[in-house]
Amino acid sequence: MKKPPLKKFYDLIRFVLLTTFIFYISMLLLDYYLPSSNHGISFFFFNITATNHTQVRKPSTISINSSEIRNYTTIVNATHHEGEIRKNNLSPPPPPPPPLNITKNIEVVAKPPKEKFDPCSGRYVYSYDLPSIFNEDLVKDCKSLNKWFNMCPYLSNLGLGERVIEKSRRKVLLKNSWYVTNQFSLEVIFHEIMKHYKCLTNDSSLASAIYVPYYPGLDVGKYLWDFSISRRDETPKKLMNWLREKAEWKKMMGKDHFMVGGRTGFDFRRGSEDESDWGTKLMFMPEASKMAILPIESSSWDNDFPIPYPTYFHPSKDKEILQWQERMRKMKRNYLFSFAGAPRPNSTYSIRNDLIHHCKTSKSCKLLDCYVNNINYCDDPVHVIHVFQLSVFCLQPPGDSYTRRSTFDSILAGCIPVFFHPNSAYKQYLWHLPKNGSSYSVFIPQQDVQTKRTIIQDTLSRFSKEQVLAMREQVIRMIPSIIYRKPGSRLEKFEDAFDVAVKGVIQRIEGIKRKELL
Template identity: 55%
Template structure:
């Protein structure tokens, strides 16, 4: 009964939420209009101020009534047009006063550079190669459906509907670009843009040359050509690139090669001077301040808000017979890896732990059905570092309503600060890596100490995070959404970051301070022990 009532009230909730957000933007515009009036000396009188206050009150109540009617009936109306008509009717009595031009995108305009196709579209066309150890098919297969990959047709009821895809974790550049094309505040006028997006497919451009004894110029020259093109545009000179941002589909350190030796891993892209002035959003940040992290793409890309709510409700009802689980493979070549210890402990606790062995030839862990089935059956999901600090599995865990267990603060807490709750104890468990090297320490003894009430509270917080860690279908109607998705939160974060440095320039400060320095304590937190 409660669930049915929720579904009935969902459209009203969605509508009211979106309209409230627009009202906040409008209120800022009205205040700006009033300040513009106050600059005209002939209206600085008590009667004018009273009339303005009266206008605001009247418009506010008319809007509330009109919004409620619209949400209940499902009809649409233009808030901007309605408010303009009232405000400009008031201001129209005096030709000396500039009329209000309400802009719901004030401070949110983004301009997309129209790059030559060799920097993005042609890169995708030349993607007929495989990524060792991560997928069994050429990358081109995963570039379809706006970068989400092939649609999963039969999930044996593990997944919910047709919004699930075999998404490759390295296609974030394509995914983000396609989402940006439908962003509600795009502008063709770069002079009013708060940020400049550079849709360069950096990861895909260098990926064919990461494995093998290739000349360094093959890894570096495409990025140098891109930076030369961008730096020659008039938009560059406004903030010398500090209002520019791009996406990195691999971990940021893959673009910070520090050794100039033939065959050395990675690109030097982020060390080039122009790149130093650009912010990069990637699946894992580096210690440098201009490298920031946004979530790995999972396989769930809903086209409607109701799909998200229904999935959240399903994860709340999910039966979870296992105390904890782990999906992954050991790292025998990494002496400091704790994965083998976790695998041994899981196998020794087979009644309470479920293991998904991801060694090559054992289980295809690229198949989201296998991973999601495991995590849906578990209360806690172990997320140790692998080849790097982070892993996509952490977001699959959250998507499954499974409480993640981290062993390094740089695996999530100090990475995805725009997308995850600041108080990590609300949605996860932290076990220091050093504990695993103590012979008597057992993970299951730590996890079993949590009460049912504590587990329920953490799971609810995990499920609450789901909307913000998924990338929605680009065709999703953006007007009716309860919470922003991973793309929306990333855009909000980058706009706030750029505005911070723009404010520094206005105040006469040096915008380079704090922008791109290396911060060796970036992934450490004195409060996490």
């Protein structure tokens, strides 16, 4: 029996509604449960609430940089935002985003390069280029520098003097590096070494010290006899006027300046305007009183710092020093003590005459008389060094002044110096000699010799073999610090007298700067 037409119509409507309902439910379920395919297929999700739809593509393994990571985060945040909206409309939230295999481009920030180490930091020295009247012209006029003898041979070879040619078979000296150096030529030697100082700078703003290459000893030597005091003071006054106009001077008013004086401080400290008075008043001039003055002997003032007399030995390499030290250690010393010098017959205070008499009467003493048949053997490096090499102790009494060049010749020969006045060494060369004087020398009060309270030979004989060896070793170790190297050369292992002096000057200036900051 056939259905009526109206019933068929209702059945069709029910079918359409049911089909539509099933399709609607299916789409909701798909929207909730089906994420993007793990096989690279992309799905599009449509929000039934008419929200803007977002397309999310799940790629396979990718490599992105930092900006891409930020973009991805924006997309994920948008997806979560849509899920929140669906939640408010009773729609289930979307699943979390699938894991991504992300390779980050990490930016590596290089560390700033370390500042290059400057071995000259705090050691730079600036040297003035003085007018030639203050140095070079004095050397050129070498014949007139001394009333008694010609200084020209002594100022050859950059102030070292003529090279020693040893004619004897004894081989007292090494083959090279020995010169007939005058005791008053230090200003020239120091200046020539400074020209090759490894921390010399043309930029005065970098300098820890300012060197004034004036030769005051050579200058005053020309006028010590038969010249007026105004002539003696003329060149020093010109120098002070020249310095005052320099910017380097005005920075610390000369407190960071220094100069070398190749004579004793007494020669630069004339205390009066009496024409018969000795020397120049250089060190009493207001400008010079602010500088450090480096003479070969101090006058016990605050701004003079004595440095060693120049010896005959001027090595250019460390190995020459080492060879010489080793030779002095092995030297056979046949005499207990020795003395090299000339008598002072008209002197009432000198003990030289006593020492010469004592030495002549003792078999344990070796005497080098300076003048024999009008020949000065004390100016001959071979004779002087040979006598000291043969001796355990070397007597060093005051001469024309408290100090002697012979002191440094004896140290050079490994001979233990014997002093009779504290101003001969202990109160003088504070930068260059050990503080403990008994570690390298013997002290016998001068008055004990004059009053015969002390017999020199007996005193020296009391030292044990061990004590003598210890003192001699200390003396030999001191050799590098009391010699001046050959100009133009550099020592790697040792500091010579020049290096020690420059270090002392810089430390003094640093101390002044610290006090001014307080």
